[in-house]
Amino acid sequence: MNADEDVLFLTLSSHGNEDIVQLANPPIAMDNLDAAWLREALDASGIRWRVIVVSSCYSGSFIDELASPTTVVITASAADKASFGCTNTAEMTYFGQAFLLKA
DSSP: OTTTEEEEEEEEEEEETTTTOOOOBTTTTTOEEEEEHHHHHHHHHTOEEEEEESSSSSGGGGGGHHHHHTTEEEEEEOTTTTOOOOOOOOOHHHHHIIIIIIO
């Protein structure tokens, strides 16, 4: 990837809470992902142009931390709201269906 010219399209989809995306997937133990850590990692990578899609409840809480003049952040919900269509039996949330499957 040419960090100065190419565009990173990063999609995150999981359960979420305010300021985190949950990554635990038993039996694999993982720390939750927060927006500050993700921003630091992306800045350290040198990738300039970014489109970040966060599909989780409360995903809007990632916007302020990740947004920049060279970053677009698209979220499935507001910072203080749950997302829709998230169940243990669904293959995709309503946002995932609309944005990734049908768009």
